[in-house]
Amino acid sequence: MTVLVQLTDITRRFGLTEALKEVSLMVGPGVFGLLGPNGAGKTTLLRVLATVLEPDEGRLRLLGRDPADREARREIRRRLGYLPQSLGFYPDFTVFEFVEYFALLKEMAPEQVRPAVVRAIERVGLDDRARAQLKTLSGGMLRRVGIAQAIVNDPALLLLDEPTAGLDPEQRVQFRALLREIGAQGTVIVSTHLVEDVAAVCSDVALIDRGRIVFRGTPAELVAHGADEAVGDTPLEKGYTAVLAGVR
């Protein structure tokens, strides 16, 4: 397996709180699901992977490079797509301008920017709203704009924090198809607490709880942990709650 993301004993603290505790993880191509309850450390882990936060301890390698090195970090960021949990928007920008702005800041070649922006907007199904100002869009549409900026540079590593929040069922189905398509070309790491998203698209999954990875395997292996009496409506939910109950 080609390892594109490698974390070794990563620890990240906020004051006295340890948000990540000696997290070690290797991720290759495909769609990787990061599951866990609220406050488990999923967002912190994604922010570390997005090079927004620096770990306090441990080693990190992204796309075969060490982000602690300034030039390597810049190269990683050129090939990175990131959708934060709460993405702010410039209300007067149009959809096209917003995606174009981030394409420019990702240092894409000038002649590639506009075709790439068109492609990204079409891929998230917003072609009919490309000239609409962001302040006129619904929450679900804004989420799709966020996804468009994340994929505009055809990232080798795509990090998505709760990407399906606010999307209606039809949009979620379309989005999962898009994830599969992107996952076939690179690595996608999706943080979510919606297990059905994981069941639908992820080839591999990790469960994080109180800053530690408590499960790593395929969705089928997670399902296998679930007992009949475990809490949950679906086999994957039962596996999820059974693993959490086992470590608490």
Next chain:
Amino acid sequence: MDKQPDTHPQDEHHIAGCATCQARFALEGLDVNLERVWQGVVAGVWSRPVSRTERLLGSLLHSPGLARALLTTPSLLPSWLLATAAVLTVGVFFTYSTGQPWVALLAPALAGASIAYAYGPGIDPAFELAQSLPVSHRTVLLVRAFTVFALNALLGLAASLVAGELSLLTASWLIPMSAVSALALTISLLSHSANTGVFAAFSGWALIVLGGRVATEQWAAAVTDATLMPFYLLVAALMTVVILRLADESDRRKANWR
């Protein structure tokens, strides 16, 4: 929509007499990426043309992304610059009518407010995302702060010229303006709030102006008292060091923007 099956025969006789087939073969011979052409056409319809200013800035800064980031600075928007010019115009009017150096007293506070609204988590809605991009946020901060400061200095100098304050006063208020601007930006970055930065700038400057007035009975003391200049320079230098540290990428883990 279903595509019609191609019923045209491929023999030379047919092609020689068929305009449709000739056009199709001509296009195939050009080796045109029609998808890319289409995307270019669509982009032309969806986007606004890039302004001359943006093109010029892109060339000067060697980065179209940085140029766009500069032009999205709230305190560089035409409405903000017009408001600054309007306040300075009122200052010119009061300078003439009262004989007090209002432009010199207003310019540092205005620059402080503008700088506080130049950059930061409270200003850029997509600040979190911007930190994961190859164009470093330190560069964006410095380019924006420098440009805002320079434009405010130019506007202040123009107002001073009109008010007849040029000479000693002009040279003097530029130094406190540096200190007030640096203070505003520092507080804005530390507190993640531009309004707090503006409040700090206004309060600090008001205290100095009022203190000078009480001590010397002259409103202009804050900009004419030579003994204050080392203090302004020290504040400006210290705050600049803090700003650079806050913006330094190697210090990201201490910045801890949430």
